[in-house]
Amino acid sequence: MSVKLLKEHLKRISKFQSASNLLHWDMLTNMPVAAGSWRAEVIGEISAHAFELFISDYTAELIDKAESGDLASQDKRVVELVKKDYSRLKKIPYELYKTFQIETSRSQKAWEEAKTKDNFDIFEPYLERVIKLLKEIIESIGYEDNRYDVLLDRYEPGLKTSELVNIIKELKTFLVAVVPEIEEKTLPLKRGVFEGCFSVYKQYKMAEEFLKLLGYDFNRGRLDTSEHPFTAFIGLGDVRITSNFKLDNLSHGFFALIHEFGHALYDLNIPQEFYGLPLGEGASMGIHESQSRFWENIIGRSFSFWEFARPIFVRHFPQLDSFTEEEFYNDANVVKRSLIRVYSDEVTYNLHIMLRFEIEEALINDRLSVKELPGVWNAKMKEYLNLVPINNRDGVLQDVHWSSGAFGYFPSYMLGNLYSAQIYYAMRSDVSEFDELVSKGDFTPIVNWLKEKIHKKGKLYDPKELIRIATGKEFDTSCFVRYIKEKYLGV
């Protein structure tokens, strides 16, 4: 019985987090422009209150009480996760926590301005402060080998920097070798399928239809638009997707939609009884990204998918009728080294992540200063992608993550790519006539597989263990390598 009080306490805290999630979603979708500064204060106050409740002595007391009783295995996991978070967060001085919240709000605004004006100098002092505070937080929490381990652990529990370095080394060798060959095999069409002039309203209506066909439950969600597409887990029965539809491009908004659908499906399938507890979220951000990247790339960029999707595209946009399924498929799969991570293809995407990881790891360990950042960025772009940005907007200023203090997040995308391939091959051997199902638009067996093997588990397992249980083998890079070889090199 004694764990009950702990669970109630955690659920109570989650209500404040839920409010904060809505405030944040609204800020990015609906909020009038003049409301920004007050909104930042409200979010800060609510988050700080949730933090205070969590690091209170009362939490420690309830953990002790819970441990003194007999615990069912799920409750054991609850206590284990709470203890881990508690011991980590409790070490952060309250004032430092609050300052970090406020500084990262300010820093995001500065980054926006810097990006708009293509002026890194505006962002530089803010980023310096964020990194300084982050290092103070890391020092408060403590670490064994590498400061970066603390950051990684937030997003990918249990993963060490040294392991990540090995994964990257393997993958980099492979990619550097194959990218030029794949680029030659996937030349773009002269007239692109997805370029032209496409009513934003019609794109929205088509997106709604696709979400329904994929199995998104509009009774528990919505589709809106925002500058950067995202998924908001607002509360029980409330997981909302956004995308951003562009008049001159049909694929950006569409693949963003499918990507966010993957995130939303994960959150929606986590068991209700986990909600408000540490079990009630994804196993890690890497696993979360595996779900979004699975739908975006492995399903959404497969040939079978375009057999299914082409007629729907043509119905909404009759001007596309002259394109064949092959052309849709090919145009969705052009591999070409480019400047911008979010628009990059599934092969070169990981190279974008690697350079970001190297830079942030060096910044956090004082081997690189913020001042040197633009130069180092451009040098690494040359090294990894053989391209040099002509401005910082399309270079070091392109991503929001650092301004918000989310150092350590980028590897999640790469891990997501790797996990998704391993999940894919396991699923294919369980689900018969996989390609036929996709080409008919019958996604139920796929959704059910993901639900049973991944979603339903919530945070019961750390990511590596979850992958082992779900796929029947240890996590490694081989499935992703196989996937790329099969898809692009016909091996």
Next chain:
Amino acid sequence: MSVKLLKEHLKRISKFQSASNLLHWDMLTNMPVAAGSWRAEVIGEISAHAFELFISDYTAELIDKAESGDLASQDKRVVELVKKDYSRLKKIPYELYKTFQIETSRSQKAWEEAKTKDNFDIFEPYLERVIKLLKEIIESIGYEDNRYDVLLDRYEPGLKTSELVNIIKELKTFLVAVVPEIEEKTLPLKRGVFEGCFSVYKQYKMAEEFLKLLGYDFNRGRLDTSEHPFTAFIGLGDVRITSNFKLDNLSHGFFALIHEFGHALYDLNIPQEFYGLPLGEGASMGIHESQSRFWENIIGRSFSFWEFARPIFVRHFPQLDSFTEEEFYNDANVVKRSLIRVYSDEVTYNLHIMLRFEIEEALINDRLSVKELPGVWNAKMKEYLNLVPINNRDGVLQDVHWSSGAFGYFPSYMLGNLYSAQIYYAMRSDVSEFDELVSKGDFTPIVNWLKEKIHKKGKLYDPKELIRIATGKEFDTSCFVRYIKEKYLGV
């Protein structure tokens, strides 16, 4: 200096209220259907936390500290208002407060169901509990003459039930005498201007245009749709309007829009430095309704307004071109006793309020039981409006107020009507060429008058005092009587 801490404390509390306002707005505009029960818990948690912070001993301490120093006159008013609220709310046991919040959430859901199914029995036990709890709250707070005084004071500070009874007596005598005559003078057109088939999207676009022409600031607000139109004061720089556009009727959505615009304009013009303090809201709900009813009726149903508005309506809905300004005006001013308060005209509207007041005053003072309610409702409808509803949906179940525990609110609408007429005549004598301005759509002098005389004062004064200062005379019913006589009887 010592008042500074009190003000900071109040502003902190207002951040939780602000979050709660957004949660509520979202619930009525955007929320997925399945999210309702979790949302109710989140709102309950956040509101209860704001309540706890407010009734804490810390607040009492800060009040004492503030009073020990020299106070500027505005700060004196802050302390006065806080003390009044504190001494009232402090007396309510926390558990009772929380139970009331939860019960009224449940009761609103039951009311919805009862109304949909036209079944009063579903609502009856919930309403009984709400009234029981409300009486307990009133007994905790204490009162001199009449339990209802406590309810009135929440919405109309300083007003006594006995005064209200006198106002109603005067007004009732007048209205009962003139309504039949006015009804004969304002017969509806054979083919109504506002009935037909009107694209909801076009209505929305026209509504946007009207809001801009009236001076609504979209940088600090939005227009959305919801089942019941309302205005949400979400936070600093964030006051949002909703309306509800019907395919078969153009006037309901339009007048609701203009009504809500009046509320929003008030909130938007309250000085920023009052925000988060008790000064940062309207003087009373009656004064608030005076602003909405002023725009809806006195401006929006004037002949000059239709000289201005007709071309805009015709541009959006060319099928209206055959109607003259007079026809628009006449159709917007048909007086006819009807069943539904929100659709009633400005003359008979007050009769709807009177019967509601009599019923709720009797309920709260144990002279009437919930069981007797439908019968008493119908009898009073017969007495006041010479109509008997054929079902409870269009009778006793039509309004949400009682289910949400908002007993004592209805008189605000009537007071708003009365205040608005007194404000109107004061404004007319200050603003030259009033009718010409309205017919040209130049609302700036009117907006500025309201801003200077009413909005800018926030809650510096109690309503009666504010009316005296703003209009130069004591509040009474004479202006409203004059307005009705001039407009409808050509006196």
